[in-house]
Each structure stands twice: as C-alpha cells, then as structure tokens.
Amino acid sequence: MRGQASYFVWLNRSKESVSLDIKSEAGRKILDDLPDGADVFVQNLAPGAAARLGLDADSLRRVHTSLVVCDISGCGSKRLLAGRKAYDLLIQCETGVVSLSGSESEPAKAGISIADMTAGMYAYSGILSALYTRATMGRVPAVEVRLFDALAEWMGQPPTTPATRENSRCCCRCRMSANGHPKAVRFPSATSASPPTPCSGARRARGSRR
Template identity: 65%
Template sequence: MTVLPLSGVTVVTVEQAVAAPYATRQLADLGARVIKIERPGVGDFARHYDTTVHGQSSYFVWANRSKESVTLDLKTRAGRDVLEQLLGRADVFVQNLAPGAAARLDLDAASVARRHSSLILCTISGYGTTGPWADRKAYDLLVQCQTGLVSLTGTAEETARVGVSVADIAAGMYAYSGVLTALYTRATTGVARAVEVSLFEALAEWMGQPAYYTRHGGVQPPRMGTQHPTIAPYGAFTTGDGKQVLFSVQNEREWAALCERVLEKPELTDDPRFATGSDRVAHRGELDAIVAARFLRSGADELMELLEATGVANAGVNDVEEFLDHPVLAGRGRWREVAIPGAVVPALRPPADLTGVAPRMDPVPDVGEHTERVLTELGLSAARIEELRADGVI
C-alpha cells in the first residue's frame, strides 16, 4: 500500500467556518492526521449552515472529511490542559478564532511558540493580526466587498457576489501551501516557522490584474456579466434554441477563422473597426450585434460543434446540475464515495493528482466522535474522561 505524502504528520486545529477547515482538509487528503477541536454539543458552527446533505451541512461535508472530531471547552482550564497535551504531540497547529480570542486563551502564535518551539503555527484571520483592522470580524462577502471584487462582478446595472466563498477558499489555499512550505523548511533546516494568512490579503492577491489595470489605466474594468471587459469577442450569446454558448477569441488567427467559418463574414477581418483586439473592444457593441444575430440562426449544439471545428474555445453555460453530470468528471473517474453521519455521498477527488498516490477520502466526523479514543491515547483514564464529560469539558 502506498504511503501518503503527509503520513505521520499530526495537525491539531481549532477551526470553524470554511477557510481553516478547507486548508486542513487538504492536509488530510495527503495523509495527515487532523484532529479537529470543536465546542461540546454544537461543534463547528458551519455544521449548522444548512441541512441539505442528508441532514448535514453542505459546507461542513465539503471541508471536513478525513478528520477526527474531539470536543473540548477551551474556556475551562481542564479543556486547555488536554489541548496542551495534544499540541505536545503535534506537528502543526491551525486556528482561525475570532479576533482576540486566541490571545485570551493563550493560543496566539507567540504564546504557543514559547511552549512548543518545534510546532508549526498557522493563524488565519480576517484582516491580519496587526494593523488598524486587526480587531474586526470578517466573513467572506465582507471581504469580497472590501477588496473591490463585488464592484467587478455582475452587470452594468447591478453588482453581485461571487457565487462561492472565494475569500475563504483563497485564504484556505494559502494556509495549505504555507503549512506545506513550513513543513519542508522544518525538515530541511530544523526551524519551525509560523504561517499567517488573512482573508483580505489572500483575496487582495487575486485582485492583482484589476488592481494594475485600475491604477495605471485610470478606470477599473467595467461590469459586463459574462462578457470579458478587455477582450472581444469573449462572452456568452443566446442561441436559436434559447440556450447560451460562451466562446473566446484570443488572437488574430482565431479572429479570422471565426469571421470566415462561423460568422460567415470574412470581410470583417479587413474592417478597421475590428482590425485589432483593442479595436474590437472599442467597437464591442457593433461586434456583439453581429455575433448575436448569427447565433440566433443556429442551435447550441450545432454552434459548439462549428466553433470546435474552427479551433475557437467554447462551452455551454451550465447550471450546477449539469456540472454534476459533466462528462469530464465521469470520464476521468473524479467521483468517489465518502461516508458522512448516517449516509454515504459522492465527493470529488482533490484536483492535484500525484502519480501512484490515491488521496485519502475518509468519513466526515460526527461532533465529538473521536473524543474518547483520542483522550485515551493521551493516557487519560476512563474515570478521568467521565469526570471531564460530567463537568461539560468534553
């Protein structure tokens, strides 16, 4: 049996919501043992975002497979003592507690580092642990607004949020890669370096292109729905059977082929309004009218076949149900079954394939499912565990 890359690495995480759980789930995918500390009784509040997956939260099921759930009341001395024992055996400690909470519990990076010098510490915050907004709460949509992403998303008439938790996901990805880098650094130098990621700065990095465009162009890219603000033609158009097909022209060769074989107007290549990419953007309205009229003469399947044969990238505009049935996911064997409390559900394999390594895709835990087993591993007696339960610590 192949040994997973992070087998033997233990991660203890005091996490909730999406960013930290997504980061640690990816560590678990690679074989790390992830011990998730939750509140007694209720657990991670993301467990209660919805109940759509056989009574479980869609967010929680997505971000928490392959973990062990241990309930501890960290506001009690006994709960923090158990956590200290776990940290003494761990390689990585991740936390995304609310502003100020980690320091009040003596779990901020500086405090934990003094007690566990070889432990890799990962802190995920909203706006950073220092600076003028260190004490502000931050959730995904708030950060989408603060980075300007919402101002770029939607139509000319109305802004819109991105349809997934993009700030949380960005922060989770940087926390994941930061922890991997810190593990490599510790293995090669012996130094355990702390990792800090904020939702705001993670999404700020993803705003790099519009930031450059706005700073140096004097105006930000306009909101254009499914059209591209700086490339034309590039967007979705309605077909004769009422569906939508999106296509993209990236260079002059593709533009000439589109004019001749799809639009059936080869003379457009000599039209000064459309001579260059910048010209086509400047005359987008006239160009879009030509494309729209042509698309209404054919059905979606016919147009996509023609665009494909012409060498122009294209796709139908799927809804989520169509995405779930996508032939690429089925044809490449991306679906696996994962157990959740009371059921089994399909889940997508992690996107990064490592040759010869199958990702770990173990069950999503119930609240406190592994508490007794983990505490027994620490050497606590059955009587002591019952005392902690009676006192509400676990």
C-alpha cells in the same frame, strides 16, 4: 448523515474531531495535550481570542518548539484594519471583487466563498513552506494569513487593465465584461431570446502559438 449539514460532512470527511469546553479544566487539559506530536496548529478564532486563551503562536511555541502555527484572520493584528472581524462577503466588498460581477446597476458577490478559499490556499502553501523550512534549515516560522490580503492579491490584475473605448472607466470600477476578458481574445456569450443563455469557448489541441 442524519442531523448533519451536507456542507459540514463534505468538508470534514475522513477527519477526526473532538468538541471541547476549553473553559473547563478537563477540556483545557485535553486541548493543551493535543499539540503533543503534532506538526501544525491552525486557528481562525475572533481577533484577540487566541491570545487570551494562550493559543497564539508565541504561547504555543514556548511549549511546543517544533510546532508550525498558522493564524488565519480577516485583517490581521498589526495593520490599519487590525482587530476587525470579517467574513467572506465583507472581504469581497472591501477588495472590490463585487465590482467585477453582476451588472453596473447591481454588483454581485462571486458565486463561491472566494475569500475563504483564497485564504485557505495561502494557508496551505504557507504551512508547506514552513514545514520545508523546519526540515531543511531547523527554523520554524510562524504563518499568518489575512483574508483581506489574500483576496487583494488576486485583485492585482483588474487595475492593470487599460481603458478602452468600450471600457472607459478604470480600475475596479470598470464595466462588467460578462464572459469576456479585457486582455485576451473574447468569447462572449451567445444571445438567446429566453434563458438559459448558452456560453461557448475555444481551445487549441496544442495550446497557444505565437
């Protein structure tokens, strides 16, 4: 579509949207009416912005008692890093993801926006759980997702990797293993005199056997 980024079109295909000036009286009225009949409200504004606008879970639930509210933020509002702004690359650095990519001399971020995607997956599952709880128990729990917590959860595996002769350093400062896996059979990339470097893997037709 002319004038629109392909990334925006890809993410918002088949969605209905509206742009509002919520600081104007007309825009605010439309915004206040939008949750009527809705099941879920999701926001990822800057820390404190939702509360100032009356769009936090407590404010919305006073008017819309059955609304599932999902707040997404970088570090949350009640912990050590509360109130700090965040973005994908920063969260990848703070959780140690960049230490697992690239080379020892130059760590690198993941090739995709993994922090954003991880938070989105947890928001999705949290919202489904809240809707199920509302339908079966009559309670409407609020959902809060923090990018830092979401990606830190996925980083729970590297610190459990035991040190080996090839990998004498521990935790997130271990050597990059390219396409290998520290706990499974390795399928290293074949070497090549010139790029691209081929990569191979193996799979059993009936899965793994003991």
